[in-house]
Amino acid sequence: MTTKAPETRIVDQWRVSCDGGGDALGHPRVWLQIPRETGFVECPYCDAKIVHRDFEGKV
Template identity: 55%
Template structure:
């Protein structure tokens, strides 16, 4: 049985972030812009990466 790894989580310093699914510029997805709201995080609808605002309500470092 293969286990699917959890989506990646990135802690960032800006409330607006771009995601293209691949930091290396290879086989990602179309670039989308995400806005972090009052909950302190935003999830990419393409790759499920989670972006958490540093110091916000969802930052549990």
């Protein structure tokens, strides 16, 4: 059995929400703050990696 790789999203905001997508198959909406030092944050529910546009290709 293989595990699907987590999603990576590029965003313009430093504070973002994640609900896992997939409508009813998602997870509760959470608000995440992207640290300006690292430029990315990972969702604690679905492991999606959310990267700020300033750090695209660097993380």
